[in-house]
Amino acid sequence: MLKPDVIHLHNMNTTVIPDALKVACSNCNLRELCMPVGFNQDDMNKLDEVVATRRRVKQGSLLFSNGDPFSSLYAIRTGFFKTSVSAEDGREQVTGFQMAGEIIGLDGIVSEHHSCNAVALEDSDVCVMPFAKVEDLSREFPVLQRHVHKIMSREIVRENSVMMLLGNMRAEERLAAFLLNLVQRLHARGFSQSELVLRMTREEIGSYLGMKLETVSRTFSKFSEEGIIEVKQRYVRIITPDALKKIFNPQTCS
Amino acid sequence: MLKPDVIHLHNMNTTVIPDALKVACSNCNLRELCMPVGFNQDDMNKLDEVVATRRRVKQGSLLFSNGDPFSSLYAIRTGFFKTSVSAEDGREQVTGFQMAGEIIGLDGIVSEHHSCNAVALEDSDVCVMPFAKVEDLSREFPVLQRHVHKIMSREIVRENSVMMLLGNMRAEERLAAFLLNLVQRLHARGFSQSELVLRMTREEIGSYLGMKLETVSRTFSKFSEEGIIEVKQRYVRIITPDALKKIFNPQTCS
DNA sequence: ACAATTCTTTGACTTGCATCAAAGATTTCT
DNA sequence: AGAAATCTTTGATGCAAGTCAAAGAATTGT
Known part of the structure; x- marks a missing residue:
């Protein structure tokens, strides 16, 4: 099966990565997604301190889970x-899906313990950012401080729009919004639209x-029958993006 | 009708309050809800700067709305x-209800514009905290910085639990959770349990x-018929809190 | 390479909540 | 105080999505 945007790392469940492998933020190609823009090289070098270590998380295993003491954010x-x-x-509610360049762990700040679970859906690699260090550097660099605030605000706004989906939208609208959102984020990372x-x-x-x-599966099949998407198990191709947008929001499309 | 926890202020729609009425955080009886704890008097006096002005918002009018430029948080x-x-x-999704001591406006940080609407459900009075000033003082006072981070994290965690309600719970569970949450927050402010x-x-x-x-109304009526609550329009008395808790979460109650 | 497990699809049937409707209560306006 | 507007309750009916079931596809483990 086609997996254009996957890197598989076959390691132990979740391991600290040796310094040799440690990559500084200043050289990271995800910098634009994780880090504030408009930095000079000196500042950037100091900001490298924010990432203490890296950690690999094997597919299916937990980065953190409900009740774990909070110490770090993860990029x-x-x-x-x-x-x-x-x-x-025992009922479970998935609260989000996160990909390269996104930050998880913000839930733990308020109570010093995590209140959600983060599971890797594929072999993954995260930058561990001890929150105490993030706060220290935030006090020194207003642009980092602002960046951290924006990340948290963005999460609040995202959750607001999920509430709109869950509270007001029908199955087809939800799935259309979901697909459009996913593909938009992947596109921002250089993948196909x-x-x-x-x-x-x-x-x-x-x-x-x-x-x-079952409703997810049926809705995929319906979109497929209507020629809006092509679905083959996990592979999805969006044939007519405008049709999806129209389902999600009948107003703004012709 | 009984309205034990209301202060009615009959003024113009939304007005800046003259300095004479300005109340410093250091003297505010809501300080414990809004402000970090464990401050000495000197720090507290400096922190008074965080509140620039106060503003009254008449029942039914907007404190801010979608698209407004963001400049301040409101306590x-x-x-x-x-x-x-x-x-x-045009579909509307209510994303939260906020009462004395709570902070609104966090949605505006990420894009410098508000992405939601805040409407006063009764005549209200807010402390305007210019966000630039909050950030300045946060850099000076780590305890304030930590406090701001916790407020944002708390909102993220709250929204996670609303997602659980919306995604997984049935009508009765949602309403039970809603009532328990409201009464708990009111109780923390000195009102009845x-x-x-x-x-x-x-x-x-x-x-x-x-x-x-209609479903809300029917569910209220059902709880009432079962003797769990007494409802008379907007007035609600919780007769058997354990029954409500059991509906919300069958596990943890006998 | 094969067996076991997990995931996906589809069909038949059920149900919880939405919709439509109308009367009654409360609040607001003049 | 009376009229108008808004909010709440309750009943009758419909439907979108849930539940139950079973077969087929893909993945994982040995």
């Missing part, structure tokens, strides 16, 4: 994660979108 | 707000919880 270097919360009775390989199961998509896996 | 001194996002086709007066309509509750106003 995803490669790979793909889901975050979820669980009710006492029209093709993607889903890293998550139908059940995980359903959990995120508040619907059952 | 609610008195009153009650709802925040909402709207889709292009068992009685409350709703500040929002059935439709607004429904929007927040992803259900129609």
